Amino acid sequence: MSAMREIVQSPYRPLGTTSVSTGASALTRTGSSPAVRVANVISFDVEEHDRIEAAVGLPCSPELKANYAARMEAATRRLLDQLAAAKVTATFYIVGEIARNHPKLVRDIFAAGHEIGSHSWDHRRIHQFTPASFREDLRKSKDVLEQTIGATVFGFRAPTFSLMRETWWAIDALAECGFEYDSSIFPVRHDRYGLPTAPRVPFVAQGREREILELPPLTYRVAGMNLPVAGGGYFRLFPLAVMRAGLRQAARSEVPQVGMLYFHPWEFDPDQPKLPLGRLARWRTYVGVGRTTDRLAQLLGEFRFRRAIDTVRELRANSDDLPRFQVDATDAASV
Numbered sequence: 659m660s661a662m663r664e665i666v667q668s669p670y671r672p673l674g675t676t677s678v679s680t681g682a683s684a685l686t687r688t689g690s691s692p693a694v695r696v697a698n699v700i701s702f703d704v705e706e707h708d709r710i711e712a713a714v715g716l717p718c719s720p721e722l723k724a725n726y727a728a729r730m731e732a733a734t735r736r737l738l739d740q741l742a743a744a745k746v747t748a749t750f751y752i753v754g755e756i757a758r759n760h761p762k763l764v765r766d767i768f769a770a771g772h773e774i775g776s777h778s779w780d781h782r783r784i785h786q787f788t789p790a791s792f793r794e795d796l797r798k799s800k801d802v803l804e805q806t807i808g809a810t811v812f813g814f815r816a817p818t819f820s821l822m823r824e825t826w827w828a829i830d831a832l833a834e835c836g837f838e839y840d841s842s843i844f845p846v847r848h849d850r851y852g853l854p855t856a857p858r859v860p861f862v863a864q865g866r867e868r869e870i871l872e873l874p875p876l877t878y879r880v881a882g883m884n885l886p887v888a889g890g891g892y893f894r895l896f897p898l899a900v901m902r903a904g905l906r907q908a909a910r911s912e913v914p915q916v917g918m919l920y921f922h923p924w925e926f927d928p929d930q931p932k933l934p935l936g937r938l939a940r941w942r943t944y945v946g947v948g949r950t951t952d953r954l955a956q957l958l959g960e961f962r963f964r965r966a967i968d969t970v971r972e973l974r975a976n977s978d979d980l981p982r983f984q985v986d987a988t989d990a991a992s993v
């Protein structure tokens with residue numbers, strides 16, 4: 659709690675100009691029961707398997723690319739069935755090119771009641787852009803997704819959680835392009851991503867000129883460290899008890915914490931052809947893919963989940979005491 663207060667810099671100002679109507683809030687604060695203070699969110703980052711960061715630079719034949727594209731659609735449709743059977747709605751952050759190449763899939767996801775968010779145009783990390791070219795990428799992906807579903811896209815997730823100290827300028831770009839929230843800042847230490855000093859709870863990320871609401875992926879605070887228990891290898895490799903412990907800790911949190919989980923359709927496709935990765939990358943990528951469907955079924959049965967936008971609307975209506983966070987301007991690289 660004291661760590662949170664250190665970064666509170668000023669009273670909350672409403673984010674943007676859009677007014678969002680809400681009903682009674684379920685996200686109440688201290689004094690209410692833990693059961694209503696946590697809002698678990700289930701999210702899927704939708705990309706073909708050959709777009710993953712570990713595969714960047716690897717040769718991939720047009721036939722294999724087409725195979726991965728077909729498998730991405732099939733795996734996503736199986737997930738839609740699994741979610742429908744559990745009566746759960748989720749958020750799907752989708753690569754813009756997929757809306758162009760698989761428009762019916764995107765429309766079917768939306769028609770099933772799920773939220774559609776952007777996962778960039780073609781899955782490049784933010785580090786590869788200038789602020790100007792990143793804005794173009796954001797607009798392109800948002801436009802194609804909105805035209806495909808005929809509705810507004812509110813949320814963004816950066817490929818490989820690449821919103822970090824050195825790409826902090828992306829906050830301004832996201833707000834300028836009309837996104838209401840972002841879920842790209844992972845408050846952990848990791849060799850590929852992370853901003854370990856960022857809050858573990860929803861917060862207002864302050865750019866140089868603008869700000870945006872952040873929903874960080876779930877972490878489990880143990881032994882003075884933030885373990886990234888929201889998805890990926892921790893979901894596939896470690897006992898499900900680790901993710902459960904993170905979700906339960908979030909439910910006990912004194913300030914509203916979002917149990918934001920993330921998965922990828924390819925993680926639910928154990929029969930896919932393997933990419934020619936190096937030893938470590940191969941292990942990291944494929945460990946546990948045979949048990950993900952059962953594990954997801956267990957989570958869907960044990961916890962309550964909803965779409966990120968549902969949580970965002972509640973937070974925006976009750977956000978006067980959300981923490982505010984910015985990186986030191988002298989640390990953030992300006993491009």
Ligand SMILES: [Zn+2]
Nearest residue numbers: 703705817818
């Ligand atoms: Zn991704």
